[in-house]
Amino acid sequence: MPMYRKSLLILLLILIAVAGGTYYGCYTQEKEAVQLDVAANPAVQQGGTEKGAEITVYVTGAINKPGVVTVKEGARTADAVNACGGLLPTADAEKVNMAQVLKDGQQVRVPEKAGAETAAAAKSGNANPAAKSSTSSKAAPSGTVNINTASAEELDTLPGIGPAMAQRIIEFRETEGAFTAIEDIKRVKGIGEAKFEKMKDKICI
Incomplete structure (x- = not known):
């Protein structure tokens, strides 16, 4: 084989080797870049869809x-x-x-609107006994005072009951509930047997 052909063949092999090495280097860098992108974005690892927290x-x-x-x-x-x-x-x-x-x-x-809870309780029969008494009790007989519904002014008209005692009766109703018998008024502090005897014919429930 002539010398120039042998030199040409060697040069061609060198060019092929250089081109192959360059291509391999570019491919390796591109692959590493893709792997880095996948590692940085978990959504890609999970099929390209990111589920919101x-x-x-x-x-x-x-x-x-x-x-x-x-x-x-x-x-x-x-x-x-x-x-x-x-x-x-x-x-x-x-x-x-x-x-x-x-x-x-x-x-x-x-929250519920103001009054909604009270209305619901009243509808189910769970309203405050004093409140139920004020709406369902019978009208007081003529000349008597209903101790479950009377105002402070009305209670003040009873024998031996002044403004302070009238207020005490109202507070008792609010905390203990409605009176179930006229004798229950003696449970109010300051009202004894003597005072009850004076007013018993003038009160009702």
Whole structure:
């Protein structure tokens, strides 16, 4: 083989080796770059979809379905309320910040409107005995004072009962409940047998 052909073949082999080495180096760098990107982005490792974090909150009060619910991180009070079926008609939404961002483990309580709880209790028969007595007791016989419903001024008209004692009777009703018999008035501090004898014909329940 002539010398120039042998030199040409050697030069060609060198060029092929250089080109192959360059290609391999670029391929290796590109592969490492892709691996770094995957490691830096867990969402890619999980199939290219990133699942948002979730939090758990406890919703109570005037709610259709109170209980523990799971919502997305960054959710607001309104989202948790809707997840529980929404507000009851008796809910006082103005006392709750529906735009507040929730935190994991937080409790949200939606209060009822003023008077709603009392109305519900009265409907179910659980109202305060004194309150029930004031609305359901019979009218007092003529000339007598109903000690369950009388005002301080009306109680003050009874023998031996002044303004201070009248107020004491009202306070007793509020704390102990309605009188079930006229004799129960003797349980009020300051009213003994003698004072009761003076007023017993002028009081009723």
